[in-house]
Amino acid sequence: MAHGLRPVGLDFTETAPLRLVCAAHAAAAPGEVYRALADDVEAWPRWFRAVTWARPVEREGRAGREVRLWGGCRFTETVMAAEPVTRYAYRVDETNAPGLRALVEDWLLIPAETGTIVRWTLAVDASAPVRLVLGPARPGVGHAFRGAVRSLDRRLADARGRAG
Numbered sequence: 001m002a003h004g005l006r007p008v009g010l011d012f013t014e015t016a017p018l019r020l021v022c023a024a025h026a027a028a029a030p031g032e033v034y035r036a037l038a039d040d041v042e043a044w045p046r047w048f049r050a051v052t053w054a055r056p057v058e059r060e061g062r063a064g065r066e067v068r069l070w071g072g073c074r075f076t077e078t079v080m081a082a083e084p085v086t087r088y089a090y091r092v093d094e095t096n097a098p099g100l101r102a103l104v105e106d107w108l109l110i111p112a113e114t115g116t117i118v119r120w121t122l123a124v125d126a127s128a129p130v131r132l133v134l135g136p137a138r139p140g141v142g143h144a145f146r147g148a149v150r151s152l153d154r155r156l157a158d159a160r161g162r163a164g
Contacts, residue, residue: 002074002094006102006125010080010089013106016123018131022142024149027115028156030085036152037088037107038079041065047151050144065090073097085109099130118149 013019026033036043044054044067053068063079074096081089089106102125110117122141124134134141 002076002096003098004094005092005100007093008091008102008104008123008125010104010106012091012102012104012125013089013121013123016102016104016125018124018126018134020122020124020134020138020141021119022145023117023119024146025112025115026118026149026153026156028153030109030111030116032156032160033109033116033118033152034085034088036156038082038084043155047155048148049151050148059093064093080104081106099127101125101127115153120145 008016036047041054041056044051050069051067052070053066055066057064057066057076059076059078063082065075065077065079067075067077069075075092076094077090077092079088079090081087087106087108089104092100092103095103102123104121104123106121106123108119108121110119124130126134
């Protein structure tokens with residue numbers, strides 16, 4: 001059964017009771033990474049293993065997404081920041097995952113000499129049992145994030161190869 005989460009702003013990424021911050025390098029340029037995140041939502045399952053289905057939606061006149069993860073979790077999200085080449089962030093508005101109160105994901109794209117540093121922040125307010133699970137899960141979450149960025153980078157490189 002889905003339940004609504006507390007609406008929070010982008011500042012929640014700095015004030016959330018639980019924050020997981022990960023970074024990874026991609027050889028792709030920030031614009032390519034941004035387009036994959038923001039414009040090609042339906043392709044997320046091809047490079048982010050945890051995502052089984054995703055599609056863009058409009059919610060109350062704002063861009064949003066519907067996402068399903070392995071294990072059956074579903075999220076309805078509102079895009080909070082869509083700043084081409086630099087940032088893509090969204091807030092979960094509704095989920096079937098118990099114990100979540102507020103959740104924001106923020107993808108910052110930092111230009112680097114050899115591509116992009118992708119910095120991802122997961123900001124969460126949740127019940128004590130969920131916090132107890134997420135805290136020790138940091139290494140696994142970081143590993144999954146870095147694997148997703150590597151997979152995305154390979155996908156973007158393959159697309160450049162086909163185009164060139």
